[in-house]
Amino acid sequence: MISFVRGPVAQLSLAQAVIDVNGVGMLVHATPKTLGGLRMGEEAVVTTTMIVREDSMTLYGFSDVDEREVFEILLSVSGIGPRLALAILALLEPETIRRAVADGDGKTFTKVPGVGPKVAGRIVLELKGKLVPTGAAVSAAPQPIPMEWKEQVVAAMTSLGWNERDALKSIDAAVAAEPELAEAANVPAILRATLRWLGQDNTRQGSRVH
Incomplete structure (x- = not known):
């Protein structure tokens, strides 16, 4: 497992970034919040997890270990794959997800496109006890990436x-x-x-x- 990548940012968009790791371009998919903290040409350290399938190896990046942990726990819910888990994190902060699970608030998850009442119900049911609120404040939105x-x-x-x-x-x-x-x-x-x-x-x- 690749737990993080370090190097200059070679390419950057709102959906992914390429990090130059000793001359090798590592493509990392991430949320806008995570990518919003990166800058072209500047060195970055991105926490990652790799999803390996029969026909692909995909690297997902996060702003910190906490976000990665929530992503990986979301993947344990039946019916949720990497793309949907990333979509949830694109809309909801990790602490917001924890609070919604603890409160049995499935409606919070239905705000995410692709998450209907049944999937939201599974998230709350299957993650009860696995995601516990830490009391952390929800962070402010990062500055936008300087592109159209x-x-x-x-x-x-x-x-x-x-x-x-x-x-x-x-x-x-x-x-x-x-x-x-x-x-x-x-x-x-x-x-x-x-x-x-x-x-x-x-x-x-x-x-x-x-």
């Missing part, structure tokens, strides 16, 4: 499984609801708002169906 914000949010959305057309539509709707986000150009905050909007929209559609 809409392109970056679209890239993150597509990496999480959304197509570009739906991503653009959702981004526009979320920013229309919270125009101050576009003014600040805080990319991680815009992504979180878009994911929240998608979760709320799914809820609205479900209500209309019933």
Whole structure:
């Protein structure tokens, strides 16, 4: 297992980064929050975990060991793979996840696109006792990556499984609801708002169906 990578940041987007480790480019998938703390050309240390499958070896990066631990525990829930676990961490802080599990609050997880009531219920049920709140405060959002914000949010959305057309539509709707986000150009905050909007929209559609 590769527990961390250290080296200059060779490539950077809102969905992944390439770290130059002694001349070898290590591709690391991570959340916008984690990537928001990296800077092109500057040395970085990224906590990682590697998911090995028959046809691939994928490296996932985290801002700290705590975030990695929550990611790995989320993977123990039936029906949750690396992409969905990363999507949960893209929207929810580790401590928020702990509190939701401890409180039996499945609704918190349904805010994440791809997590319906059944999956949310499994998260709460299967992780009860495994994730306990630490009392830590939820950290503030990092400064945005200095690139065109809409392109970056679209890239993150597509990496999480959304197509570009739906991503653009959702981004526009979320920013229309919270125009101050576009003014600040805080990319991680815009992504979180878009994911929240998608979760709320799914809820609205479900209500209309019933």
